[in-house]
Amino acid sequence: MASITHDFAVEASVDKAWKALSDVGAVNQLITFLGPVTVDGDVRTVDMGEFLIKELIVAVDPEQRRVAYSIKESPYELEHHHSSMQILPAADAADGCRMVWTIDVKPDATADEMAPGVVNAVEAIRKALAGE
Template structure:
């Protein structure tokens, strides 16, 4: 199984960053190139125009400020996907907060295909959570 793991600083404080991340119906407010989002129960659907992404929202845990989800439908030929996004306290003496985003995928080659989009998403998250 291949993994994509990034930890990065954001300007928003922990509470504000968590409020944004935990609102799973508004993921397109964090990752601004995503299309319209709908949530039906624990299924989040992102309309990207040319294709649709369906995700199973596995957990939204306020205690650990962690959102876990799994892509169920996408243009990728995934046999497995699990992702965790988590808001963390800033570095010692720092301000704002940090985000950790961990993605596990199969087949392994999918990570190479997904990695540039993840980096683009991180840049929009940083702008969205500038503080």
């Protein structure tokens, strides 16, 4: 199984970042290139125009400030997908915080396919939380 991990600084308070991340139905406000999002129970659907992505929301943990989800339907040929995003205080106690996003996928080659989109998503999250 392959993993993609990004640990990155965010120019927002822990509380602001967590409020945005924990609103699982508004992920397109953080990753602004995503299409419309709907949530039905614990299933989040992202309409990307040409295809849908359906995700199972596994956990929204306010104590750990962590959201976990698993892609169940997408254009990728996935045997397995699990992802978590967590908000942590900044390592140097400066203003802002960090986000750690870990994605585990199988088959391994899927990580290479997903990596460019994840990099773009990280930049979108940074900009959205910084108010850009």
